[in-house]
Amino acid sequence: MKAAVLTGTHQLEVVRDWPEPAAGPKDVVVALEGLGVCGSDLSLYDGHRELPSTPWVVGHEAFGRIVTVGAEVTNREAGQRVVIEPNYSCLECANCKRGLTSACTDRAIVGMNTPGILAERFAAPAEYTHVVPEELAVEDLACFEPFTVARTAVKRSAITKGERALVLGGGAQGLLVSQSLLALGVEPVVIEPHPGRLRRIVELGAATTDDDKDFLWLFETTGVAPALAAGLGRLAAGATITMVGLTPAPLPITMEQVVRGQYTVRGSLIYDHPADFQAALGDVVADRVRPSVAITDTFAFDDAADAFAGARERAGKTWIAG
Ligand SMILES: [Zn+2]
Ligand SMILES: [Zn+2]
Incomplete structure (x- = not known):
């Protein structure tokens, strides 16, 4: 069967002789229907993270259809x-x-x-597959996992309806945080240097500003330390800073700034099983959020190398239709 494998930096190849997945009794085998390309996939592709082994199958933001279920799986069935x-x-x-x-x-x-799991078929623990209604758009499913990351950060921040929030970054994560805030009745105000990204996110309902201050809520999605420094100057005392972006660089903030500003600083890593995925699914099914707004580019599986090669420069998210 087909699989997209990395063999080195910027070397991604679609092979046709990859072995079929070996599924355990608690697993299901899923036929891939689509997969979103994510920054962490690109960090492997770009050589910023070491490949655990080669050749290495990439990808994690996937959806598909169950083809077989393991002997101990009672709550999933083929065709879902x-x-x-x-x-x-x-x-x-x-x-x-x-x-x-x-x-x-x-x-x-x-x-x-x-x-x-960028492969024609893959095995996954049944517990970590979520059945979705047939009527959901495939593009929404391709962005479902990063949407869950964004939605969970917003939930954990404890921000409520009627507030305004400063969002640092208008990439896929900034956009999905903004969508989650809008769904909650919060106005996102975005700082993003890339003009194409900024235009897109403003078209989708976020505000932008050069000089607004006194924000009580900040969401950091860039993982770039100087971006956070720029946001700190716009906070009111007592603000809550929620960080989603990752960088090993030290924070551009002193203990004195945190104490005098009386800030709450919290990190938000992915989501907790299974409640956050289920809550995110509830939002998409109820049409409160369309995660697909993050997408700008679609590629066929056979063009996976092209999908990865330009992904960092695109204004929005790339996905591969399986
Ligand atoms: Zn991801
Ligand atoms: Zn554990």
Whole structure:
């Protein structure tokens, strides 16, 4: 069967002789229907993260149709369309036991420390597949996982209807955070240097500003330390800073700024199983949010190399139709 494999930096190839997935008794085998290309996939592609082994199957933001179910699976059946929750937590460690599965100490991260799923068929634990209604648009499913990341950050911030929030970054994550805020009745005000990205996000309902200040809520989605520094100058005392972007760089903020500003600083990593995926699905089914607004470019599976090659420069998200 077909699979998209990385063999080195900027070397992605669609092979046709990849072995069929080996599924365990608690797994389902899914025929891929689509997959979103994400920044973390690109960090492997660009060589910023080491490949765990080569050739390495990439990709994690996928949906498809169940073709077979394992012997112990009783609540899934062949033919169902599912989105994949691509972080398989152990559900047994101390963090999992208190509900913070996103901080699982033994988490299998699809495409990162366990093989990816940009393949014609792949196995996944049934527990981490979510059945979706047939009427949902495939483009919404291709963006479902990053939408869940964004929605969960907004939920964890505890922001409520009627507020305004400063959003740093208008890439896919900034856009999906903005959509989540709009769905909640919050006005997102976005800072984004890329003119194409800024135009898109404003068209989708966000505001933009050069000089507004006194924000009580800030969402950092860029993972670029200087971007956060620019946002800090616009906060009111008592503000809540929620960080989604990742960088090993030190924070451009002093203890004194946090204390004098009386800020709440919180990190938000992915989502917790299974409630956050289910809540996100509820929003999409009720048509409160269209995650597909993040998409600008569609590629066929056979053109996966082209999909990856230009992904960083595109104004929006790239997805591959399986
Ligand atoms: Zn992702
Ligand atoms: Zn765990």
